[in-house]
Amino acid sequence: MKIIKNAVAGTLESSDLFIQVEPDDEELHLEIDSVVANQYMDAIRAAVMKTLEEFHVTTGKIFIKDKGALDCVICARMETALKRGGVEES
Amino acid sequence: MRRTMLFLPGNTPNMLINGDTLGADTVIFDLEDAVSPDEKDAARILVRNTLKYQAFPNCEIVVRINPTDTEFWKEDLKAVIPLKPDVIMPTKVSGGDMIRQVSAYMAEVEKDSGMEEGTVKILPLIETALGVEKAFDIASSDSRVIGLFLGGEDFTADMHCKRTKEGQEIFYARTRLVCAARACGIEAYDTPFTDVEDMEGLERDTEFAKSLGFAGKAVISPRHVDIVNAVFSPTESEIEYAHDVMDAIEEGKRQGKGVISLRGKMIDAPIVKRAQQVLEMEKAIYGGACR
Numbered sequence: 130m131k132i133i134k135n136a137v138a139g140t141l142e143s144s145d146l147f148i149q150v151e152p153d154d155e156e157l158h159l160e161i162d163s164v165v166a167n168q169y170m171d172a173i174r175a176a177v178m179k180t181l182e183e184f185h186v187t188t189g190k191i192f193i194k195d196k197g198a199l200d201c202v203i204c205a206r207m208e209t210a211l212k213r214g215g216v217e218e219s
Numbered sequence: 220m221r222r223t224m225l226f227l228p229g230n231t232p233n234m235l236i237n238g239d240t241l242g243a244d245t246v247i248f249d250l251e252d253a254v255s256p257d258e259k260d261a262a263r264i265l266v267r268n269t270l271k272y273q274a275f276p277n278c279e280i281v282v283r284i285n286p287t288d289t290e291f292w293k294e295d296l297k298a299v300i301p302l303k304p305d306v307i308m309p310t311k312v313s314g315g316d317m318i319r320q321v322s323a324y325m326a327e328v329e330k331d332s333g334m335e336e337g338t339v340k341i342l343p344l345i346e347t348a349l350g351v352e353k354a355f356d357i358a359s360s361d362s363r364v365i366g367l368f369l370g371g372e373d374f375t376a377d378m379h380c381k382r383t384k385e386g387q388e389i390f391y392a393r394t395r396l397v398c399a400a401r402a403c404g405i406e407a408y409d410t411p412f413t414d415v416e417d418m419e420g421l422e423r424d425t426e427f428a429k430s431l432g433f434a435g436k437a438v439i440s441p442r443h444v445d446i447v448n449a450v451f452s453p454t455e456s457e458i459e460y461a462h463d464v465m466d467a468i469e470e471g472k473r474q475g476k477g478v479i480s481l482r483g484k485m486i487d488a489p490i491v492k493r494a495q496q497v498l499e500m501e502k503a504i505y506g507g508a509c510r
Contacts, residue, residue, distance in 0.1 A: 138261055144233035201272035202232040205265040212260065 132189035133215035139198075139206040146198040148210040151190040157181075163195035176200045180207035184216050220503040221245045221279065221366075221435040222451035223444050224408060228253035229262035229283075232269075239275040241441040242448065247281040250295050251310050259291050263298045270302035281342060283308040287317055296324055300339055301332040306365065311373070312343040313350045315360030322361045337363055342408070346370030347377045351392045354399035367400045368437070369393060371410030382413075384420050386427070397432040406434040415440045425450040452504055453497045461497035464490060 132152045139147045146163075163173055173195055180203075181187070191210075198206070212218070225243035227234045229250045238246040248269070254262040266282060282304045285291035288311075296307065309321045318341060326336045341363040345351060351374065358367055371389045375382040382388065389410065400407035409428035412421045425436055425447050436447050453461070464486055471479035479486045 142231070142233060144236065145231075198232060199236060199272075201268040202236070202265065205268040206261070208264050208268075209261040 130185045130216050132186065132211065136210050136213035136215075138209035138213060141194060141196060143196050144198055144202065146193055146195040146203060146206055148206050149190075149192040150210045150214045151192075152214075153188050153190045155188060157186075157188050158190045159193075160191070161193045161195065163193075163197075165195070165197050172200065173198075173203060176203040177207055180204050180211070184208070184211050184218070186211060186216055189214075220500060221406070221408060223447045224281065224368075224435060224437045225441065225444060226253065226283075226411070226437060226439050229266045230254050230258050232265060235265065235269045236273055238280075239277040242444040243278055243438065243441075244435070244448070245279040245281055245306075246275070247283050247308060247437070248304075249283045250291070251283050251285050259285070263291075263295055267298040267302060270299060270304060279306065280304045281306040281308050283310060283344065284321075286311045287320060292321070293324060296321075296328055300325055300328040301334070303334070304339060306340045306342050308342045308344050308368065310344045310370075311347055311350070312345055312357055313347050314353045315356040318343055318357055318360040318364060322363050325363070339363070340365045342366050342368050344368045344370050345392075345396060346373035348374070350374075351395055354396050355402060358399045358403040358405060364403075364405060366406040366408055366434070367396045368408045369396050369410045372413065374410075384412075384414065384417070384424070386424065393428070393431055393433070401432065407432065409433040409436040411437040411439045412443065413439060415442060418442075418446060422446050422450065453500050457497050458501050461494035461501070464494035465498065 132150050135151050137149050139145050141147050159177065161173055163170060221244050223243040224245040224247055225241055226247045226249050227238055229248050235248060248266045250262050250266060282299045284295040284307060307325065312318060322341060325339060329336050329338055341361065342365055343357050345354060345357065345367055354367060358364060369392060372382055374392055375388055380388045397407040412424045414420055421443055428436055429450055435451055438444055438447055463481055467479055467481045467486060468491060
């Protein structure tokens with residue numbers, strides 16, 4: 130599955146994150162900026178990758194500004210951004 | 220026991236994930252008025268994930284879904300029912316048919332999810348003039364219905380009158396709902412007091428609601444939880460009296476007495492029933508008998 134249009138999800142409020150997704154046919158570009166990057170960057174990346182795998186998305190540009198969101202929130206916002214970007218649930 | 224029912228906006232992670240630490244007996248994850256139309260998809264997914272990954276051991280979970288005349292309500296149910304929230308709150312309910320329609324679709328989702336039909340209950344939000352007039356029809360429409368819930372803001376808008384702190388304009392709706400609910404053996408829950416700063420007004424309004432027979436009250440701010448909990452909790456002397464009543468009943472039985480009195484007054488069935496209710500609340504609040 131591919132991201133077919135630009136989309137956003139989430140907010141910049143505490144315990145939330147803001148995600149922008151854009152199409153890219155060639156590669157996966159993932160940028161994460163988090164207030165808890167030192168402690169939890171691996172966990173945030175893992176939650177993002179898990180959702181991408183669930184939706185079989187292997188390419189696209191993804192920009193994330195995280196304000197300390199839990200895994201369940203990261204997955205929810207990723208799912209919303211992907212669906213808004215034209216990715217269908219398989 | 221639902222002394223307090225705290226509304227939490229469905230698209231606000233910070234409030235959802237801390238829902239059961241705010242002291243309310245019930246939290247209501249709101250997918251309706253607290254969520255703008257262009258964020259309905261995001262809120263639905265967020266609430267679903269919160270139910271899936273977060274435990275809420277200290278409170279009951281209600282999900283308020285969108286009205287049945289919108290495109291959202293079926294998607295709401297499809298997303299949350301498999302996660303087994305305790306209760307679904309349909310909105311702008313104006314008759315028993317609407318409840319049966321929601322219940323039938325809930326049954327479909329429950330079946331598809333391998334759940335027993337009827338697992339998730341219904342608490343209808345009544346907030347229109349027609350809904351108030353059909354309160355008994357709604358209360359008796361389906362076995363999932365566990366109570367009636369009054370929404371004062373939309374109701375007064377529908378009545379073309381101003382919502383006031385005194386609440387004269389919702390007096391009829393309040394008493395009608397309590398009576399309909401009690402007639403069906405279920406509870407009624409009162410509309411929130413919407414001035415977040417006025418604690419004295421909140422206490423007065425809550426005491427009045429309790430005096431009419433409501434079993435609890437909705438709140439829109441965590442700051443209101445303690446006051447509403449306190450008003451709907453039995454007092455120390457009420458608990459003491461309830462224990463005395465039950466002790467007197469036991470003693471009377473042992474002595475083979477047909478008529479039992481306490482402090483010079485005959486104890487009849489309604490007094491025993493009330494005492495049992497107080498002791499049930501004592502157990503629910505304090506985890507056991509206080510004496």
